[in-house]
Amino acid sequence: MIDATWYLGLSGFLFAGGLFGVLTQKNAMRILISVEIMLNSANLAMVAFNGMFGLGIGNLDGWIFALIVIGVAAAEAAIGLAIFLSVYRNFGEITVSNIFTLKEQEVAN
Amino acid sequence: MSDYDPNQLPFNALFEWLNNFKYINISDNVVGVLAVVLGTFLLGTYILVNQLIAPWVERKVMARMQGRRGPVYVGKWGVLQIPADLIKLLLKEDTRPIGADRVGFFLAILLTAVTSILAFAPLPWGTNQLVPGNFSIGILYIFAVFSIFPPAMMIGGWASNSKYSLIGGFRSAGQLVAYEIPMFFSILGVVVVTGSFSLIKITEYQYTNGWNLIDHETAFMGLVLGFIFFISSVAETERVPFDIPEAEAELVMGPRTEFASWRYALLMMTEYLHLFINSLLFIYLFLGGYNPIPWAINESSALWNFATHPFVQFLTLTIKVYLLVVIAGWMRAALARLRIDQLLNLGWKYFLPVSLFALMILLGLTIMNGDIDPNKALPLE
């Protein structure tokens, strides 16, 4: 038997890794990739919980919620990438620290 | 069939046969593992031997249709031509363009070859024989494993650091994504009528109901969906008339341009494996699988013992697959290539609505016939 805490520990670790990526990356595409990592780790925890509590009694809430999360992630990736393409057309780059039109600031290296 | 037990272990027939040799007292697990290894070896040998014969069949058929003779020198009737090609390819130099991304170059080959071989898992070669994995999601598994192919082609096209490969990768991904959807709707039609994703149950259903392609109870929607599935699978495997990513006069080889010796051999193997898998899917879904009789028979019929004999099932399947390989060669010899915008128009504007309407009609007819009841409660334990 695979202990359930293995799944939850791995999910937490991957979530923290995705969070690290979101906080440190300068390229907007990589931020989106790290967000996908976070969503997948949440899905993993969901399916693990369903296997722990639900499959024995025929309760499949975890899988259905994981399906909803996959659908929402797809929609969000599409819109996010469309925004990145528009930004790339107007600014020539995707570095998030250089894209400002609302305040006076020097370009960070 | 009444003696089909879904809980049996993989390669159960081999397990039973190996149990006869149990002179010393070893556990069942070891015999089970041995059965799996032996079964995988046999199945792999069968598939790879078919990979050495199917291109030869296709080349001979194409050649005779074009008024020439095809391979004749190597071996009698040129049978050893494909092994000779393979040995030649493996002995060539493995080149890599300057600036090509090493990991991406390798990853494209890895993903395409591995997913093509993995897709053979839920295919049954007869009732109770040689099913490596009886998944509850049989067809969905094959579809899921195949959907990794478009990104792998794009990675290969980009990693080759060449303009032709990049454009070929874009075209390939666009074409493959466009034709996955009508293919999936056709699969859904058969799954709804049968009530299961598992390929064994679909073939069993066709024993008692006749082949799905010519089923009159569904107002010949089986014919429409089969036609759409066949053409979508031709587009999915990038065969003529849909082989724009490999357009030889325009893009050299599309995303496969820069791959050299063993990589090219693996890509060609992948192409013929895809041909095999899609032919097998068409056979299982619409042409009755390993059922040699097109019309509906049941256990009291005189042909039942003939139709459920394991060797007859195996032979039927092989003959049907080679029939489809001949049809593939026929199309390759006779048809011209579609342009990329004609191809995408066909997929999105015509096949998608037609398959959707056919699926809805099929659903309506099936509910009217009373074959499925969507509000039936399932047992909980």
Place this chain on the structure above:
Amino acid sequence: MSVFLQFIFITVAIFLIITMYMTWTVEKTMQASYWLILFLVGISILFLIANSEIMFAFQLSIYGGGISVLLLFAALLAQHDDYLFVGDSIFGKIQGLRTQISVFLILAINLILLPILAITNTNYNTENSVLGDSERTVSEAFLDTARFSHQLWTEYSVVIPFLSLLLLTALLGSIKLVIREWELEELSDIMKMRYETKEDAK
């Protein structure tokens, strides 16, 4: 047999951590995208071990087949490379206030999560747990898949219409964001002939 499954779990977990690390530290955006594709395939294998075959299929086909192509196309169209860690030494790599704070955060979150798991482990009633259960028969797997689709039709029947409306909105919105109206002078001659209308010709 469950030792075999545990071995597979540990291998896939190490594979996931390696691919996650590579998405941060490779140079080009395309490379990060294909390491993400490998990550998604690894997650789907973990779903398969957790006795959910249908989530395996959904994860592979939606993420690995759909979102991956989306990411690859966008990474090619907005190609902009940068480096996360500058310098060769360990201290050269951990430069910059943002990196330091975030390294602190990742350690903090891990150190918080693992003791919480250890403490609440005794409250988990794992009698019915089937994770890594090799005694589970094939008929039960068939029944799980049937129950999943049955629940999507009866109890959770709002899921599929909700997702379809959401994805439809995303589709239309992203097309509207990205669409570009070309001026006729920017086009090449062949495209001009195709798209020229009678008013432009005057």
